[in-house]
Amino acid sequence: MTSSEKVVETVIAGNYAEMETEGKSKDIxxxxxxxxxHGGSVYDAxxxxxxxxxxQVLLTxxxxxxxxxxxxxxxxxxxxGLMGSWTAYIISVLYVEYRxxxxxxxxxxxxxxxQWFEVLDGLLGKHWRNVGLAFNxxxxxxxxxxxxxxxxxxxxxxxxxxxxxxxxxxxxxxxATTVFIPSFHNYRIWSFLGLVMTTYTAWYLxxxxxxxxxxxxxxxxxxxxxxxxxxxxxxxxxTFGGHAVTVEIMHAMWKPQKFKAIYLxxxxxxxxxxxxxxxAVYWAFGDMLLNHSNAFSxxxxxxxxxxxxxLMLIHQFITFGFACTPLYFVWEKAIGMHECKSLCKRxxxxxxxxxxxxxxxxxFPFFGPINSTVGSLLVSFTVYIIPALxxxxxxxxxxxxxxxxxxxxxxxxxWVGTCIINIFIVVWVLIVGFGFGGxxxxxxxxxxxxxxxxxxxxxxxxxxxxxxxxPPNFFNATAPLPPPTANLTHPHxx
Numbered sequence: 001m002t003s004s005e006k007v008v009e010t011v012i013a014g015n016y017a018e019m020e021t022e023g024k025s026k027d028i029x030x031x032x033x034x035x036x037x038h039g040g041s042v043y044d045a046x047x048x049x050x051x052x053x054x055x056q057v058l059l060t061x062x063x064x065x066x067x068x069x070x071x072x073x074x075x076x077x078x079x080x081g082l083m084g085s086w087t088a089y090i091i092s093v094l095y096v097e098y099r100x101x102x103x104x105x106x107x108x109x110x111x112x113x114x115q116w117f118e119v120l121d122g123l124l125g126k127h128w129r130n131v132g133l134a135f136n137x138x139x140x141x142x143x144x145x146x147x148x149x150x151x152x153x154x155x156x157x158x159x160x161x162x163x164x165x166x167x168x169x170x171x172x173x174x175x176a177t178t179v180f181i182p183s184f185h186n187y188r189i190w191s192f193l194g195l196v197m198t199t200y201t202a203w204y205l206x207x208x209x210x211x212x213x214x215x216x217x218x219x220x221x222x223x224x225x226x227x228x229x230x231x232x233x234x235x236x237x238x239t240f241g242g243h244a245v246t247v248e249i250m251h252a253m254w255k256p257q258k259f260k261a262i263y264l265x266x267x268x269x270x271x272x273x274x275x276x277x278x279x280a281v282y283w284a285f286g287d288m289l290l291n292h293s294n295a296f297s298x299x300x301x302x303x304x305x306x307x308x309x310x311l312m313l314i315h316q317f318i319t320f321g322f323a324c325t326p327l328y329f330v331w332e333k334a335i336g337m338h339e340c341k342s343l344c345k346r347x348x349x350x351x352x353x354x355x356x357x358x359x360x361x362x363x364f365p366f367f368g369p370i371n372s373t374v375g376s377l378l379v380s381f382t383v384y385i386i387p388a389l390x391x392x393x394x395x396x397x398x399x400x401x402x403x404x405x406x407x408x409x410x411x412x413x414x415w416v417g418t419c420i421i422n423i424f425i426v427v428w429v430l431i432v433g434f435g436f437g438g439x440x441x442x443x444x445x446x447x448x449x450x451x452x453x454x455x456x457x458x459x460x461x462x463x464x465x466x467x468x469x470x471p472p473n474f475f476n477a478t479a480p481l482p483p484p485t486a487n488l489t490h491p492h493x494x
Contacts, residue, residue: 040254042262044188048249049266051194053242054273055319056150058202059295060235060371061274062281066289067232069222070282076236077274081267083425084240087384088263090391091246093406096257097394098122100405111339113183113329116247123394132386137330139244139378141357143323146370147316148172148361154309157296164365172358178321179328179350182343184252194318197311202273204308208299209280218286227440231372234437238375239274240267241383248326293369327353365456366448373445376437384429388422
């Protein structure tokens with residue numbers, strides 16, 4: 001097969017009849033529905049990637065800065081942002097390779113959503129499929145759990161009449177409504193709104209912290225201990241590991257082969273949100289963040305903060321759907337409902353997926369520390385080590401490299417440079433992310449269990465204070481709520 005024939009095959013990948021709408025007459029209702037509901041463009045994919053990447057971690061990054069220190073916090077964000085963009089690119093290359101091979105065999109994906117474990121199965125066999133499926137599903141399961149925990153943690157700063165566990169019950173029921181969203185193809189308006197919401201929240205955190213100014217006697221002592229340092233680093237690893245849903249986002253595109261640089265562009269935008277907000281909050285509050293994993297807890301109550309909380313709640317609902325939708329697909333395929341055309345039947349079949357997520361969010365409500373644990377034990381393999389190794393083994397033979405749909409760019413050193421980068425990622429993440437990060441995050445996570453216990457009713461809730469006669473103002477520099485009595489980040493202290 002000539003290279004021109006390969007290009008033609010690549011271009012037609014994903015150009016399906018039910019996705020393409022050009023040239024068809026439609027009434028106004030259909031056009032409006034398609035505008036808000038049916039998204040498959042490059043812009044839709046960018047919004048999905050950016051919106052999914054920066055969610056509740058925006059509120060925990062200042063906590064990570066207090067563990068890492070300002071300079072290390074900035075450098076790790078840049079480093080892991082670049083590393084995440086590379087592995088997202090690698091995943092996109094493997095997806096296009098798999099899909100093109102299958103379409104040459106006349107396989108029809110019109111009623112089937114391709115997932116990462118199927119890409120591994122088609123390219124490398126069932127053992128890779130099983131490993132990829134286990135890590136991917138476990139990560140997405142706990143990713144959904146984290147969004148649910150974040151919902152309860154955030155709403156508490158608006159209404160503390162109910163404890164966080166009760167709020168988890170309520171938001172678990174709300175998030176269960178995501179079973180009615182068929183696929184990532186239908187997240188167009190939600191992705192756009194989600195990014196607008198996190199943009200507002202990030203700049204609220206930045207401006208509010210700068211106007212608040214530094215608290216009296218502020219200290220910036222980080223990094224002080226290896227446990228804290230690697231716990232903070234793995235939270236940032238988790239932050240830029242949101243590309244576990246890359247395959248599903250690509251499959252929702254009309255032209256999946258155009259995905260290549262989308263995740264990098266999304267990451268560059270996300271860095272304009274995460275770097276200023278985390279740096280500003282850490283500058284203002286310093287070591288106080290060590291006992292406040294949610295940045296909202298340190299900023300004074302105001303209409304602006306309440307607006308940020310509400311917007312983050314809505315966005316966490318959207319991100320819950322992003323993390324849970326691939327799990328819905330896996331479950332549908334397991335019970336034979338994936339190609340069912342009835343939305344209501346598919347929604348009913350998906351409901352059992354939400355139950356373990358709901359339960360785990362109640363068992364482990366440790367907002368902040370759970371991010372680092374998931375980052376070190378699951379994200380490290382799911383979106384860094386496995387994709388890099390899969391690319392190496394898929395194109396290990398000369399014939400596979402010669403016939404590859406996507407040839408590596410000369411700017412990364414062609415095949416040799418690509419292999420070196422992949423090996424570096426595997427070694428780095430295995431040692432620093434999984435090894436040191438796993439050790440540190442597990443020590444911290446176990447300490448949360450020892451301090452608060454499982455099923456804790458209100459994690460990191462401050463003592464209830466009598467209501468103030470007048471609510472604080474956005475520009476009010478009053479002292480924040482007192483920290484909890486337990487020292488959450490120094491496991492050696494009682």
